[in-house]
Amino acid sequence: MRYGHRPKRDKRISTHLALVARAFGADEIWFDEKDQNIEEKLEGVNRTFGGGFKVKTGVNWKEALTTCKEQGWCIVHLTMYGMPLPQIVKSIRREERDMLILVGGPKVPRLFYEIADYNVSVTNQPHSEVAALAVFLDWLLEGKEFQLEFRGGRLKIIPSERGKHVEALGGGNGEPC
Amino acid sequence: MRYGHRPKRDKRISTHLALVARAFGADEIWFDEKDQNIEEKLEGVNRTFGGGFKVKTGVNWKEALTTCKEQGWCIVHLTMYGMPLPQIVKSIRREERDMLILVGGPKVPRLFYEIADYNVSVTNQPHSEVAALAVFLDWLLEGKEFQLEFRGGRLKIIPSERGKHVEALGGGNGEPC
Numbered sequence: 155m156r157y158g159h160r161p162k163r164d165k166r167i168s169t170h171l172a173l174v175a176r177a178f179g180a181d182e183i184w185f186d187e188k189d190q191n192i193e194e195k196l197e198g199v200n201r202t203f204g205g206g207f208k209v210k211t212g213v214n215w216k217e218a219l220t221t222c223k224e225q226g227w228c229i230v231h232l233t234m235y236g237m238p239l240p241q242i243v244k245s246i247r248r249e250e251r252d253m254l255i256l257v258g259g260p261k262v263p264r265l266f267y268e269i270a271d272y273n274v275s276v277t278n279q280p281h282s283e284v285a286a287l288a289v290f291l292d293w294l295l296e297g298k299e300f301q302l303e304f305r306g307g308r309l310k311i312i313p314s315e316r317g318k319h320v321e322a323l324g325g326g327n328g329e330p331c
Numbered sequence: 332m333r334y335g336h337r338p339k340r341d342k343r344i345s346t347h348l349a350l351v352a353r354a355f356g357a358d359e360i361w362f363d364e365k366d367q368n369i370e371e372k373l374e375g376v377n378r379t380f381g382g383g384f385k386v387k388t389g390v391n392w393k394e395a396l397t398t399c400k401e402q403g404w405c406i407v408h409l410t411m412y413g414m415p416l417p418q419i420v421k422s423i424r425r426e427e428r429d430m431l432i433l434v435g436g437p438k439v440p441r442l443f444y445e446i447a448d449y450n451v452s453v454t455n456q457p458h459s460e461v462a463a464l465a466v467f468l469d470w471l472l473e474g475k476e477f478q479l480e481f482r483g484g485r486l487k488i489i490p491s492e493r494g495k496h497v498e499a500l501g502g503g504n505g506e507p508c
Binding site: 281287 | 340341343344347348350351353354355376380411412413414415416417418441444445447450452454455456457458459461462463464465466469474476477479481487488489490491492493494495496497
């Protein structure tokens with residue numbers, strides 16, 4: 155869940171966050187502000203590249219957070235003030251609960267720090283919630299995001315040493331979107 | 332080096348790229364378009380959090396790329412069409428040359444694919460150049476970015492399980508910027 159999404163100013167950052175969540179194995183991303191644009195954008199990516207990733211916008215963050223907590227989810231808050239990822243990741247990997255990952259902009263409610271089971275820093279330097287989410291999920295999954303399969307898309311990228319190699323699947327036209 | 336920076340549209344993405352490059356151990360970031368704003372922003376981050384990270388904008392990308400190649404630098408191009416990072420990272424770690432990492436937006440010159448010593452994908456799904464750069468550097472450094480020291484700043488963040496703990500250094504006032 156991304157807190158503090160401002161549809162105009164954060165358009166590209168929020169799109170990158172959603173794409174990272176999808177590519178690195180999350181099932182859904184939630185935004186507090188309504189933003190149909192980002193929902194449609196990710197539906198298009200699913201159609202082209204497959205998978206069933208979901209975007210929910212206009213989510214009441216406080217209600218969602220409280221509900222997840224009450225239902226026993228593991229809450230992870232990514233913040234530059236938190237405990238270093240390498241120190242804490244093994245404990246988080248042992249969790250078998252559903253997981254809610256909180257990312258914010260510069261300012262987030264104090265409640266995030268209090269309600270989180272883990273406040274996690276991806277370095278203690280200022281950088282990017284997009285990068286923090288990607289590196290966190292990469293460590294959590296121990297690189298397994300590289301083997302994820304996204305089914306039902308039109309296109310599949312075939313890794314190449316040079317240039318672009320794209321395979322058309324079931325009715326696709328082979329052109330990258 | 333970031334190709335295709337558009338100072339207005341890409342302001343936040345480019346700032347995130349620069350901050351990621353700094354936090355994950357690069358010495359410099361180069362942008363093709365002139366953009367004083369991002370130079371000043373990162374100078375401010377260095378003053379507050381330390382280190383000597385440099386931002387160069389208005390760099391002629393073709394000249395820079397050709398010069399690096401002629402001087403024998405290792406050129407890495409991050410692209411969703413490239414070879415998977417886990418397959419290729421060991422070879423790249425063995426390189427002892429200076430390294431230029433190329434990141435683009437959706438479209439980059441064909442030359443990037445041809446001139447690169449390594450075209451590297453951080454998953455073959457569309458996501459974010461910010462995330463790709465962070466995950467690439469994290470794998471390249473095998474997590475050593477978590478031990479980097481940034482000297483000469485006003486503030487140092489002390490990792491905490493809850494809340495924010497910031498130490499003022501030499502004349503700082505202890506307030507996060």
